[in-house]
Amino acid sequence: MEVFLAVAASRDVAEDVRRSYYEDFKTQLAGLGLSLRPDSDVAIIVVVTGGAENEILASARQYNVILAWPHYNSLPSALEASAALRDSGRYAKVITMSGPDQRLDERVVRALRLIDLIKSGTPRFGLVGAPNPWLVSSNMTLVTVDQIPLEESLSGLDARSGLEDARRLAAGASSSEFSDVQLAPMAAYAKRLAELAKKRGWDGLTLGCWCFDREAVRRLGWTPCISLALLNQMGVPAACEGDLRALYSMYVLSRLSGGPAWMGNVNVAEGDLLVLTHDGAPPMMAEEYSIVGRMLTKAPAAIRAKFPSGAAATLLRVSADLKKALLLKAVTVEADRVEACNSQVGFKLLAGSAKDIYEAGLGNHLAFVLDDVYEEAKEYLTHIGARVVP
Known part of the structure; x- marks a missing residue:
C-alpha cells in the first residue's frame, strides 16, 4: 500500500527536528511493507506537539491515520484536528503511542487494512x-x-x-x-x-x-x-x-x-x-x-x-x-x-x-x-x- 507521510508540530519546532521524525517514521513504514507516494489519498500524520491542528488539516487527505502520544500536548492536538476532519466528511483515526520512541505496530497495519476495505466499496x-x-x-x-x-x-x-x-x-x-x-x-x-x-x-x-x-x-x-x-x-x-x-x-x-x-x-x-x-x-x-x-x-x-x-x-x-x-x-x-x-x-x-x-x-x-x-x-x-x- 502507498501512503502520504507528514509530520505536524507547533511552529516553534525546528525543521531539523521535523526531518528527524520524518526519516524515522519513513523507515518504520517501509519495515511494514508500505511505500510513500505524495499524491496518495491515505495519510499517516505524526503529531509531535500541541498547536499542530492547522498543520494536521493542511496535510490531511481523504483517509487519515493520526499518530499521537501523551507528551507535549500531542494527543489533544490530534483529537481536535480529527474532529474537524470528520466534520468535513473525511476519515480520521487516532492511534495513541506511549511516546515518540515507541515503534509502529500492528495497530497501524490494521487501520490501513480497514481503510483499504472501506475504499473497496461493494464486493x-x-x-x-x-x-x-x-x-x-x-x-x-x-x-x-x-x-x-x-x-x-x-x-x-x-x-x-x-x-x-x-x-x-x-x-x-x-x-x-x-x-x-x-x-x-x-x-x-x-x-x-x-x-x-x-x-x-x-x-x-x-x-x-x-x-x-x-x-x-x-x-x-x-x-x-x-x-x-x-x-x-x-x-x-x-x-x-x-x-x-x-x-x-x-x-x-x-x-x-x-x-x-x-x-x-x-x-x-x-x-x-x-x-x-x-x-x-x-x-x-x-x-x-x-x-x-x-x-x-x-x-x-x-x-x-x-x-x-x-x-x-x-x-x-x-x-x-x-x-x-x-x-x-x-x-x-x-x-x-x-x-x-x-x-x-x-x-x-x-x-x-x-x-x-x-x-x-x-x-x-x-x-x-x-x-x-x-x-x-x-x-x-x-x-x-x-x-x-x-
Whole structure:
C-alpha cells in the first residue's frame, strides 16, 4: 500500500527536528511493507506537539491515520484536528503511542487494512452452481453476484495439476485416509477456482457443493471441502454451500485480519460457550489436522482440524441487506465433541453471548478468524450503516 507521510508540530519546532521524525517514521513504514507516494489519498500524520491542528488539516487527505502520544500536548492536538476532519466528511483515526520512541505496530497495519476495505466499496462475488436447498436464509441483496454453472467450473479439470499441492497437504497432516492421487482433484479444483476468481474479478466465491448428493459423489469420486479450505489459505475468501452471507462475513474478517477466515455450523450456543463445526478448515489455521472421509458419504475428503486453545477470535454474520450484523469477540477453548462435522472449534465469548445469536436471528453459519479484529470490524460495519449486535 502507498501512503502520504507528514509530520505536524507547533511552529516553534525546528525543521531539523521535523526531518528527524520524518526519516524515522519513513523507515518504520517501509519495515511494514508500505511505500510513500505524495499524491496518495491515505495519510499517516505524526503529531509531535500541541498547536499542530492547522498543520494536521493542511496535510490531511481523504483517509487519515493520526499518530499521537501523551507528551507535549500531542494527543489533544490530534483529537481536535480529527474532529474537524470528520466534520468535513473525511476519515480520521487516532492511534495513541506511549511516546515518540515507541515503534509502529500492528495497530497501524490494521487501520490501513480497514481503510483499504472501506475504499473497496461493494464486493463482486462468484456463485458457482446454486445455493444448497437447505439454505433458506443465505441470499444477499446489496452485493454484485456473478453466477456460473457448477459444470462449467469442473469442465476439463486435470487432477494432475493438483498433485504437488496434494502431496504437501498430506505431508503436513498427522494422518490421512487417502492417497496423494485421491486428494489431487481437490487441490486442482482449488487452483481452477482461484483462476476463475482472478479472471472474472471476484473478491470471493461460494459454491453450491455436492457433499450430500450421493449420485454426484459416486460420479465425481470426491467432494470440494478441501478445495474451499485451500482457497481461503490462498487468499481467496471461499464459503461453502452457496452461502453469500457467510461469504461476505468471511470477506470482511479476512480483509481486516490479513489471514484466512473460515465458517461453521452453530451446534452449541449456551451462555458464553459456542461450538462451531464443519467438514474442513484452512490447514494453516489448525494446530494440527488429519484428512478423513466426509460425513455421511465417507468420500474424499474432509479436514479434521484441531484448533489452538487460547487464540483470540472474531466471529461475524451479516444480514441480507447489511442493515444488521452479529459480531462476537472470543477466545478458543477446548470443548466436548458433538455428533456433527469433522472440524470442531469451541469459543468462550468475551463480547456477546449465546443469547445474542438467538435474538439476532441471522441464520446458521458464522464466519470467524483466529485474530482480534473486533474493533476494526465494528468500525467497518458501522461505516456501512449496519446495526451491530450486541
